[in-house]
Amino acid sequence: MYAVFDLLNGARMTAQYAESSLKHGVEAVHITLNNYRGINPVPDLRHSLKELAAYRKHLGSLAELTHVVETYDDFARAKADGKLAVVLGYQNVPGVERDLGLMELFHGLGVRVVQIAHNIRNLYGDGCAEPANAGLSSLGREMVSVLDELGIVIDLSHVGDQSALDVLDLSRKPVSITHANCYTLCKNARNKSDAVLDRLKANGGVLGITYLPPLVLLPGERKAEVADVVAHIDYAVKRIGAEHVGLGSDFITDQPAERYQEFMRKPEVYGTWPWLYPINDLQQQQDMLASLSDTGLTEAQIRGIAQDNFMRLFRAVLA
Numbered sequence: 001m002y003a004v005f006d007l008l009n010g011a012r013m014t015a016q017y018a019e020s021s022l023k024h025g026v027e028a029v030h031i032t033l034n035n036y037r038g039i040n041p042v043p044d045l046r047h048s049l050k051e052l053a054a055y056r057k058h059l060g061s062l063a064e065l066t067h068v069v070e071t072y073d074d075f076a077r078a079k080a081d082g083k084l085a086v087v088l089g090y091q092n093v094p095g096v097e098r099d100l101g102l103m104e105l106f107h108g109l110g111v112r113v114v115q116i117a118h119n120i121r122n123l124y125g126d127g128c129a130e131p132a133n134a135g136l137s138s139l140g141r142e143m144v145s146v147l148d149e150l151g152i153v154i155d156l157s158h159v160g161d162q163s164a165l166d167v168l169d170l171s172r173k174p175v176s177i178t179h180a181n182c183y184t185l186c187k188n189a190r191n192k193s194d195a196v197l198d199r200l201k202a203n204g205g206v207l208g209i210t211y212l213p214p215l216v217l218l219p220g221e222r223k224a225e226v227a228d229v230v231a232h233i234d235y236a237v238k239r240i241g242a243e244h245v246g247l248g249s250d251f252i253t254d255q256p257a258e259r260y261q262e263f264m265r266k267p268e269v270y271g272t273w274p275w276l277y278p279i280n281d282l283q284q285q286q287d288m289l290a291s292l293s294d295t296g297l298t299e300a301q302i303r304g305i306a307q308d309n310f311m312r313l314f315r316a317v318l319a
Contacts (some may be wrong), residue, residue, distance in 0.1 A: 091115025208248025
């Protein structure tokens with residue numbers, strides 16, 4: 001069984017799910033704070049703090065099973081105690097607006113991943129749904145420096161191409177794409193171009209391959225299958241090297257359907273409900289990893305994709 005660091009897991013974090021994760025080799029997950037009690041892709045400061053407080057309280061009720069990651073050593077502490085390491089993050093900048101100094105508060109409260117923009121334009125840059133593809137603003141460029149200085153992992157999963165390229169040019173730390181696939185194989189605006197993948201390699205970053213169906217195959221095509229996920233992994237490995245590839249499942253196990261109705265308004269990006277995941281549970285994830293040897297990957301490379309590559313990135317950033 002492969003040890004897994006899932007760089008974006010949206011499942012309902014219950015005691016049962018934490019136990020199942022550990023049983024199936026998942027040692028660490030990154031969760032999205034602004035999606036905890038309901039999806040809010042553009043959180044203001046009050047919402048950001050309320051959801052952070054609520055999720056930390058929730059994890060406190062699961063303290064026998066979970067451990068919040070604030071330093072790199074927390075991964076090892078969680079493993080030694082038989083607990084699931086949980087990384088707290090936001091899929092958009094958490095409502096600090098122009099007062100970037102407030103990011104230090106979020107860092108102090110345990111936030112270790114922040115995405116520059118979520119689909120649409122914000123104060124910092126363009127998301128992937130903006131036709132202008134204008135890249136980072138001057139404030140966004142300052143934000144990159146702030147996140148680097150604090151030791152917060154920058155996420156580029158939902159940003160536009162130019163925003164991603166700008167961040168990769170500016171950041172002094174390895175950058176993460178926690179949950180996206182290869183645009184060449186699936187021309188969804190959420191997926192990443194070869195130019196972004198190449199720059200990610202030069203930056204030392206890691207791409208988390210996701211199982212979200214419209215990012216595996218374009219909406220309207222046949223049902224996505226495990227082989228299609230493997231094709232994205234294989235393409236990324238051949239393009240940028242196995243050491244720059246990981247997993248970001250985007251699982252939504254036990255979440256209610258109404259959480260995702262806002263996304264369903266953009267079927268060209270998100271497809272239609274219900275999403276039928278090609279890899280739908282934690283055992284199927286292990287089965288997929290075991291099958292990667294058929295693509296020519298070594299055991300060490302598969303372990304890297306499952307966990308080690310993102311661990312290396314977090315070691316570099318959290319230091």
